[in-house]
Amino acid sequence: MTLKADWEIVGSPIDPDSDERLFFTDHEWDTIEAAAARIIPTDHDPGAREARVVVFIDRYLSGIDYIFAAADGSGFLKLTGKFADAWRARMFDMQQTYRDGIKALDAVARDQFSKAFKDLGESEQDLVLEAFSGAPKPGPVTLGSSLAVGTFLQGTFDQGLPFFEALCLHTRQGFYCDPVYGGNKDQIGWKIIGFPGPKSLKDTMDGTYSTTEYFVEEYDWNELVPHLGKAG
């Protein structure tokens, strides 16, 4: 059996401009593209639509060919053995979550506005998402306040998430992921929040991509840590 350490690199980076659908039907594609555009909307900056989030999600849901990019971004790893089985089962469940979720979203849209979700105006779509999520549309972050929250987990895995939570997470991932995965086209997501990001994953493997300019240029440890001076 091929060991995980020896997974082959196959395929190539995902083309964000592709209109080919590997998983979604046309209706599903249009619905997800429209919903993602309400999760990260287009304003004076591009949003999920321009970043090609729908391509990212379609490829992810298509099976297990686009789970892990090769380290250098030249293609994707071909999973084997128990890992492949686990991911296949997981993606089967996630496909179902999306298929059922899109139907449920349309049902709410038809119930409230007698149209499919994708055919609604933006504010109507927001009302549907609000009803669907069971919570008011999030309001702006305000400064001058404190907000206590509970436990924090490192790394967010999508297994078992309900449709709306999965869609919000996947939209975020498609907006900010390395472009090898088909989203974050032309590094749109990174540009609007001011993250420099590497030109390619390969550049993070050999020292080409460096972020030292974002560290402090001039400093004196004795000033930052006065105890050093006292000890000396």
Add this chain to the structure above:
Amino acid sequence: MRHAKKPDQVDAIVVGLGATGATAAKVLSEAGLKVVGFDRGPWLSAKDHYSGDELKFVNRNYLWPDPNLFPRTLRHDETSAAERFPFSPTPQLVGGGTNHWAGWVPRPRESDFMVRSLHGDIEGASLADWPIRYEHLEPYLTKVEWEFGISGIAGADKYEPFRSKAYPSEPLRPTKFGKRFYEACNKMGINGFPIPHAMVTNNHKGRDPFNTTSFWNQYGDPSTARSNTLTTFIPEAVATGNFELRSESFVREITVGKDGRATGVVYIDPDGNEVVQEAKVVVLGLGAIESARLMLMSKSPQFPDGLGNSSGMVGKNATFHEYVFAVGLFDQEIDDPLHGWAGNYISGGTFEFYETDENRGHIGGCLISASQTCHPINWVFPGRPQWGQSLKDADRSYFNFAMKIGAILHDMPVESNRVDLDPTVKDAWGLPVARITHKPHANDVAMSKWQVDKNAEILQVAGARKTVPVYLDRMTGNTCHQHGTARMGTDPSKTVLNEWCQSHDVDNLFVVDGSCFPTSTGVNPTLTMMANAWRVSEYIADVWSKGREEHITLAG
């Protein structure tokens, strides 16, 4: 099950090749013992397999255990049903958690070894002293700092106990949020200092630390900046010619002979064959959860409740630390950017609030530190709007204007907080998984609240315009620190291991990971664990394998 041909007996088997197992493999093979090491995970190549891919490393579990293959379950007390939960998901591969870790390696304090002497008994907890003291570990802390490669400034930490040698490498230059932290500390009279870091910034031992990508915590490092046993102790063990590594090989049982001594292990090789490997000594370094699980799975007529478990204490008094913190948001109209994603995660920290202060109403304390807020998909802003214009505005306004200060919780040992075998859930090999039963002690809750409020206060002094405190509400294992499931001590009826991490019941079984910790300490445990593994491995090679026995007697 197919059976493969039985390989020859070796001197030592090491199970689990992370921080401590790899240390044991190095020390034992360098001492001339013939060693076979097992890891259930892959033997990756850092330079070929690692890069700055956030989705792969942080969201899709390339290094974290796949929860379908390696499930765990969690419940909060004996009477509730356990649910599947990826509790303390330390990566399972050669190098273990040193592949993905940020690499905090502060030294423990003298008080950490004698919590019961200092505080007596507190209700609901099972405080204990260690059977060793700081002075027994100090030479090995120094060995690990130099052989593994640690950067830091000796003398910067006002509260550090005695050290015999400075660090081999200088720290990274400060990040912008690190500078803010130091400045706030100085205003408040707090001793901020650069937290010792498991990385080198020089060519120590021929290394080439070119990685300045800021892809650090949870990512693998393709350069040799990070101190990872995969790229340090493992190749050093291999170079002796005495060490053979079998990766993607799952040890499912430690076998015992009629005399009750360990004879070796049974493992499942990558092709699904069941193989028996015999050895004179078996050393466990799987981490406190999986070492306890393997001991509990190794049932025999001599040990019906699990190997080395005549005390019934295997799995009990488990402690896990929990990362609690506060995030501060700054105003982009007024403040300079903090670039909280930049740096190698770790920055300035302090031991100012580490020792007990009875005015706080609880015992113990924590190391606190400023650290990276990380990358675009997952940057740390708990309570971030989930969707819509507010989400986009929040990312745009605060991604570069946030910092965080956190604490790892010095949690109290409680006997009912434990690891055992789940009665129903099995892993991908059909074996019972570890079930965690855990409820924080009242002292844990009070300590986390106090420390997080202190974090928020420092953020405010640093200029934050909004703070988001994250308190403890349950234990999730989010630090991947695991300790205490096979405590060491002198009483075989109350502890599992003696002061050499040798089973009281089985003289040729040693456990070198955090399982042996009687109490959790308030520091990131890996340096202490590795130093202890080195100490124990030296004892195995120099004393035990020569048929001798020694004991440590504590003064007073």
